[in-house]
Amino acid sequence: MTARLKTLLEPFLARRIALFGLIVVGVMIFAAIFAPLIAPYDPLAIDSLARLSPPTAEHWFGTDHFGRDTLSRVIHGSRLALIIGVGVVSFALLTGVPAGVASAMFPRVGAVVMRGVDVLMAFPALLLALGLIVILGQSVANAIVAIGVVYLTTTARIAYGVCLRLKAEAYVMAARSLGVGTLQTVLRHILPNMISPLLVQASFVFAFAQLGAASLDFLGLGAPPETPSWGNMLAESRIYITRAPWLLFFPGAMIILTAFSLNLVGDALRDRLDPRYRAVLGASRKN
Amino acid sequence: MGRYLMQRLGAAVTTMAAASVIIFFFIHLIPGDPLYVLLGDGSTPEQAEALRAKMGLDRPIYVQYVTWLTNVLAGDFGQSIFFQAPVLEVIADGAETSILLASITAVWVILLGVPIGMVSAVRHGSWLDQGLSGTAMLLASIPTFWVGLYLILVFAAWLGWLPSSGYPSIFEDGGLANLRHLLLPSIALAAPNAALILRLTRASMLDVAREDFVRTARAKGLPGWRIVVHHIFRNAVLTVISAFGFTFAALISEAVVTETVFALPGIGRLVVQSILRRDFPVIQGVILITVALYLVINLLVDLTYRWLDARVELE
Numbered sequence: 001m002t003a004r005l006k007t008l009l010e011p012f013l014a015r016r017i018a019l020f021g022l023i024v025v026g027v028m029i030f031a032a033i034f035a036p037l038i039a040p041y042d043p044l045a046i047d048s049l050a051r052l053s054p055p056t057a058e059h060w061f062g063t064d065h066f067g068r069d070t071l072s073r074v075i076h077g078s079r080l081a082l083i084i085g086v087g088v089v090s091f092a093l094l095t096g097v098p099a100g101v102a103s104a105m106f107p108r109v110g111a112v113v114m115r116g117v118d119v120l121m122a123f124p125a126l127l128l129a130l131g132l133i134v135i136l137g138q139s140v141a142n143a144i145v146a147i148g149v150v151y152l153t154t155t156a157r158i159a160y161g162v163c164l165r166l167k168a169e170a171y172v173m174a175a176r177s178l179g180v181g182t183l184q185t186v187l188r189h190i191l192p193n194m195i196s197p198l199l200v201q202a203s204f205v206f207a208f209a210q211l212g213a214a215s216l217d218f219l220g221l222g223a224p225p226e227t228p229s230w231g232n233m234l235a236e237s238r239i240y241i242t243r244a245p246w247l248l249f250f251p252g253a254m255i256i257l258t259a260f261s262l263n264l265v266g267d268a269l270r271d272r273l274d275p276r277y278r279a280v281l282g283a284s285r286k287n
Numbered sequence: 288m289g290r291y292l293m294q295r296l297g298a299a300v301t302t303m304a305a306a307s308v309i310i311f312f313f314i315h316l317i318p319g320d321p322l323y324v325l326l327g328d329g330s331t332p333e334q335a336e337a338l339r340a341k342m343g344l345d346r347p348i349y350v351q352y353v354t355w356l357t358n359v360l361a362g363d364f365g366q367s368i369f370f371q372a373p374v375l376e377v378i379a380d381g382a383e384t385s386i387l388l389a390s391i392t393a394v395w396v397i398l399l400g401v402p403i404g405m406v407s408a409v410r411h412g413s414w415l416d417q418g419l420s421g422t423a424m425l426l427a428s429i430p431t432f433w434v435g436l437y438l439i440l441v442f443a444a445w446l447g448w449l450p451s452s453g454y455p456s457i458f459e460d461g462g463l464a465n466l467r468h469l470l471l472p473s474i475a476l477a478a479p480n481a482a483l484i485l486r487l488t489r490a491s492m493l494d495v496a497r498e499d500f501v502r503t504a505r506a507k508g509l510p511g512w513r514i515v516v517h518h519i520f521r522n523a524v525l526t527v528i529s530a531f532g533f534t535f536a537a538l539i540s541e542a543v544v545t546e547t548v549f550a551l552p553g554i555g556r557l558v559v560q561s562i563l564r565r566d567f568p569v570i571q572g573v574i575l576i577t578v579a580l581y582l583v584i585n586l587l588v589d590l591t592y593r594w595l596d597a598r599v600e601l602e
Contacts, residue, residue, distance in 0.1 A: 119306050127577060207428065
């Protein structure tokens with residue numbers, strides 16, 4: 001078990017900055033789970049006497065135009081960031097991996113499904129997400145679906161590419177020639193070997209989901225306005241930028257820190273990955 | 288080349304055809320009667336009857352699609368509910384801003400991303416490389432609107448050097464000097480994209496540097512800079528060019544947000560306002576045009592790639 005843990009942590013021990021990324025992600029998850037215990041104030045509590053206060057001893061990150069404590073709101077905002085990240089990654093993996101694997105195993109399915117993926121990729125990411133929000137309506141769940149569809153395409157392509165390579169491996173061919181069924185081959189021999197490239201993809205998707213969700217929130221089309229998400233905080237504080245420039249700093253810094261850390265983690269994992277899969281992952285990003 | 292051209296063209300047309308079906312259904316998937324989705328709530332019964340007849344909304348769905356497609360191919364994208372004007376005209380009004388913004392941004396992206404990526408690759412592993420690569424990754428993780436808002440604060444509100452919002456056409460008073468309105472937005476928009484191109488340039492140069500012909504060039508005793516420019520860069524730049532279509536799509540996506548921050552009268556802001564105004568025909572038109580543009584650009588990229596690199600022989 002410890003040996004296994006060591007292999008998992010190895011890319012992070014070799015590169016200090018990636019370790020920093022991993023720690024930030026850990027702290028964020030901790031903050032999201034224990035938000036009500038850590039946050040010094042109620043994120044929704046209004047204090048009209050302390051409106052637009054700069055950072056002070058009572059309010060480390062200052063207060064917004066309703067006198068709500070920015071630090072508490074930022075801490076609670078990590079909950080939504082985590083929900084969006086986990087939601088988008090799950091959606092992308094649960095749709096993209098079956099699509100990619102089925103396409104690789106059955107070329108006829110692939111001809112149709114991968115063409116469909118190409119078609120979806122012709123839509124600029126944010127326009128696709130906005131179009132879906134128009135159809136589905138505005139909510140956190142729909143934001144997850146809208147951003148998830150964007151990354152379903154890149155995930156399907158990676159799963160397809162990796163699965164095609166694995167299919168040609170000697171041990172997979174050996175299993176198949178021994179009469180192991182397709183489903184068994186996929187579950188036993190292919191999926192377990194796809195875990196590392198998919199883990200890399202998951203960390204990038206998590207990172208870009210943060211930016212996508214922030215954009216939707218900023219445009220007023222993401223999480224409902226009363227939700228304390230980092231993007232919503234930026235959207236609300238926008239008009240106070242000259243009067244209270246610090247207001248936009250902290251929520252923005254949290255988005256950047258989260259996306260940056262996950263990018264570092266993804267990069268470190270990718271560099272440690274079997275070189276054969278790096279080419280497939282090279283084209284995985286989509287903005 | 289002729290055969291290749293036809294193949295690529297065929298693939299692009301097929302993709303566009305499939306995308307057009309999705310875009311057509313967009314209106315039908317919006318909750319509500321498509322007739323009123325297209326007309327808005329303030330429409331008269333006469334308008335409703337006229338549109339029903341024109342779009343064939345009482346006919347089978349595939350007939351409706353063909354009718355819609357015929358209209359689109361003839362340049363009729365429908366009527367904007369908000370502007371009470373043809374959708375194509377409304378979009379054309381935003382085209383100048385968006386095209387100029389994208390062009391200026393592309394210049395920044397290339398001027399910053401490619402040379403800095405080259406330096407980073409040449410100094411591979413040094414503190415300079417680590418610093419530049421790290422900065423690039425940080426820039427790629429910053430929301431463009433956040434950069435935009437702070438650029439407005441510093442350069443417009445505090446220093447007063449540049450305008451904070453709006454963009455008067457270069458064909459109006461002020462002429463080309465009006466382009467200064469696009470300076471801050473283009474910088475905000477360029478930051479993450481230049482970062483991606485930097486990383487791509489660096490990675491592809493490092494890939495090429497491992498090739499045999501580079502070793503041969505070194506063995507021949509060619510000077511280092513000559514190898515970098517003639518052998519490595521000329522081959523690495525192909526990868527960068529092939530990513531251009533991808534960068535274009537990213538620019539369009541982020542322009543939606545950037546144009547909103549800087550209140551620029553472009554197509555990106557038009558989309559956001561149209562969503563808030565429930566002006567669905569305009570949204571449909573913008574999506575249709577950007578997808579078509581994306582496919583055309585990718586086709587041009589593919590052909591350029593093929594033209595530049597004689598080795599690329601595709602089936």
